[in-house]
Amino acid sequence: MPELPEVEVIVRELQPKIIGEEITRVVPIWHRTVVKHDYSPGDDRINAVERHGKYIIIRLDRGFVVVHLRMTGQLMVDAQIDPDARHLRAIIYLKSGKAILFFDSRKFGRIFLSRNLDVVLKNTGIDALSNDFTIKKFIHILKNRKVSIKSFLMDQHHVTGLGNIYIDESLFAAGIHPQTRVDALDAAQIRKLYKKIQIILRRAIDGMGTTISDYKTVGGGFGGYQNYLAVYGRQNKPCPVCHTPIKKIRINNRGTHYCPVCQGE
DNA sequence: CTAATCACCTGAAGGC
């Protein structure tokens, strides 16, 4: 389940492979995968590949191809194109004869075609690793919120890029219980969480992301950060700090992992 | 604003 670090790794891999190429056409295989707004790339040059939260943004001369992998999406760049390949949902053809192949077993992923980036990103807030994400803004958007900090961070409207894995890891690193109401956090906790979010995300990028089940890099490689997870997926295993068994509960119907001692209870 | 639920999907894992 790709979150910000996995998407960042993919973007970095994609850049040298496709910048300067021209997209000739985008062909859907599963009928819901490609969402066309007002744009059909045709002989349009790729100028940049960027990321906002979990979105991959391919910037062309006249518009944008924006990819969201959701849970099981994978991209590959290849000259070998088999339209019947298992789980292949869309093909972005390039003039060189290669193609960007979009695989997605669960069919939740999307490729948006739009002239206007804001239309596609309208539901996203500040990217968790961007310069816009300052402590001042973080304090501001947290103000007067009554939801749990876990729910707040899951909601991409505020801070975007974090998902279930890195939220649990960040809250553990900051020593904050996931059910803590946002308005009950003190200034020191907010500051610590702010710092830990960025440290964890950077570390995960350095480790090439976390492969739990489906995530692979563009080159087909696996991430390495799953070996460093402190709480996610480690229910009943000892906390790496105090050796208390990690607990798993549900918040907003999402599995949530934490240490009852390090994160208070 | 908030909470809860559903819908979208498939595959893996566990129970019997």
Next chain:
DNA sequence: TGCCTTCAGGTGATTA
């Protein structure tokens, strides 16, 4: 072996 249930989780929509 096989059938059935549950779980995994990102996002958008809907309802209360």
